[in-house]
Amino acid sequence: MVQNKEGDVIPVIGLEVHVQLETDTKIFCGCSTKEGVEPNVNVCPVCLGLPGSLPTLNEAAVRGAVKIGKAIGADISKETSFHRKNYFYPDLPKGFQITQYDEPICTEGEIEINVEGNRKRIRIERAHLEEDPGSLQHVSEGRGKEDYVLVDYNRAGIPLVEIVTEPDLRAPKEVRLFLAKLEEDLEFLGVFNSNRDGSLRADANVSLIRIADVNEDGTIDKKILQSAERIEIKNISSYKGAEKALVYEISRQKNTIMHGGEIKQETRHWDENRGITTPMRSKETEGDYRYFTEFDLPILSGEWWDEYIKNIDIPELPEAKRNRFYEEYMLTEEVAAKLTSTKDVSEFYELVVEEFDPDFAARWVADIILGELNYRDIDIGDVESRLDEFRRLIAYVAGGKITEKNARSIVLRRMLDEGSSPEEILDQEELEVSDDKEVRDFVLEVIEENKDAVADYERGESNAMNYLVGQVMVKTKGNANPAFINQILKEIIENGGGEKKELQ
Ligand SMILES: [Zn+2]
Incomplete structure (x- = not known):
């Protein structure tokens, strides 16, 4: 040619x-x-x-x-x-x-x-x-x-x-x-x-x-x-x-x-x-190889062989799993791909998603936990015995016991670096989320101290809200859930703004 x-x-x-x-x-x-x-x-x-x-x-x-x-x-x-x-x-x-x-x-x-x-x-x-x-x-x-x-x-x-x-x-x-x-x-x-x-x-x-x-x-x-x-x-x-x-x-x-x-x-x-x-x-x-039958080994055939083949099951394969994660848990393709990158990761996600919201579970498994593990060059298979500790940590965040930020930057990191359980770390560090009353008091203080930002928010500037949430976070030393602060701030401002109205 x-x-x-x-x-x-x-x-x-x-x-x-x-x-x-x-x-x-x-x-x-x-x-x-x-x-x-x-x-x-x-x-x-x-x-x-x-x-x-x-x-x-x-x-x-x-x-x-x-x-x-x-x-x-x-x-x-x-x-x-x-x-x-x-x-x-x-x-x-x-x-x-x-x-x-x-x-x-x-x-x-x-x-x-x-x-x-x-x-x-x-x-x-x-x-x-x-x-x-x-x-x-x-x-x-x-x-x-x-x-x-x-x-x-x-x-x-x-x-x-x-x-x-x-x-x-x-x-x-x-x-x-x-x-x-x-x-x-x-x-x-x-x-x-x-x-x-x-x-x-x-x-x-x-x-x-x-x-x-x-x-x-x-x-x-x-x-x-x-x-x-x-x-x-x-x-x-x-x-x-x-x-x-x-x-x-x-x-x-x-x-x-x-x-x-x-x-x-x-x-x-x-x-x-x-x-x-x-x-x-x-x-x-082919002729060079002079193939001939190996009579020292059995031929596999007959009823027992049919039965043997029938009884061998295979697990769900990555692509099917990826499609199922995408459809069943409504994840993006990118996140579904991350969660099915290995068998161990996908199994851990399925364990966590049984208890929690799929997006929240995906963020914790794919971004937070895998991120910290990758940083330390650890495979999820290497920490198999600790998966329940990770699950408990996620439960504390979901239950509002600690903030996501502290769970990640303090508890998870110490868990991986020191081998401690989440409970041991929670006992040693003061990380419990501020209670509602405390958060509301801080919110009232922040509203009082930042009247300009409150006025900006009321005029429709959404950045002002981020600023106010940040100010409350500082007062709680990071021990409150930003979404919760956001909700309380809106509630108080929309119920009369900076007039320091007592709600409880
Ligand atoms: Zn041998």
Whole structure:
């Protein structure tokens, strides 16, 4: 395919995303998946591929894959089996990787992304279970030259789900949005931990297709896709990296075409540090892998399998939750998004909103508590045992026991910095809101002392009211509710203004 102008083509992108399932043990043996340990300690005869050892399927990994399938609206296969994918590489002790081939656990799903306000459906071709290989560490003893390679089998046998999309993505930015959405859903499912190193890795296929070959509905005929030269980019380890790698690769291909060169089908490596892709090897074909059935593992099928799939439930996903918060609690989209940013935050909000007004609860959870936590670099999950203390503090504010200002700037901060309970702090500090009688006396004093401002207010200057409220706040040393002062001020001024009329 030779083009003269770069504007004549658009990128067609498909992804293979490898997701590490959050399990305690590996997929085919009982070895721990714990990170941050010495190399080659989480190993056994099975994951080292020693002769005579046999794999056992980890039920937690199967459950995680079914959950992912349900979350992406995929069909969970009535029958699913494992295959051996043969290739020789030092990180693969058995000489083959156990994966799934013609009977993957999930087929035909979809993920919807929001591209500048428009919904876009990205079809998922399949999702299957497989084991991760080990990891290689290239060592240089100086001058940048690689002297030797070390291999660590701690990762060998870590459970992965590989999610394969149809080539429905049309821009690097869409890839970023897709991966971010996927990651968010996976975290809510509780099957994935984005803090783990290498927990989400992607390979991207990209071809340039003539705009003239794109159908009106945005689809592209299979024949055209098959004849296009496809470049596969390996080693993308984050969704921001994915966008960068594709921006680079697409402009490289366009430049090659513009200068009369040709794009050849190949596999390229994304070099995150240098921000470029480099040629790796010509892409293997399926035949090179000599797939054959892994007879040491059971085929999952039959009545018990149907029943097993049926009994796996998934929680409400972030987008559905966001829409529900928006509708049910009448929050703005921005606040609803903040409150569903993580599962823990959304659960805390739902706990608080049971008792209080939705807007008030949202301000306390999204702005005040999250704000103070973020400032201290604490996740809400880290203070799970104290959520009831936060709820009690919010109740004191709602009940008028203390002002919002003091609750935030004194009590909440001390709670977080000293670990005290709200009651302990309330006992130590004099923060109880002034009673009605006291506030009314201060209001009368302020009216007496600020006759000009009262007159301004009566002429319709609303700023004057803010000033008067401020003056009363000063007298109460901040221990009164501004809305309450506002109400009393209006009541007294409208009942005769500065004539110091006694109301009680
Ligand atoms: Zn093992």
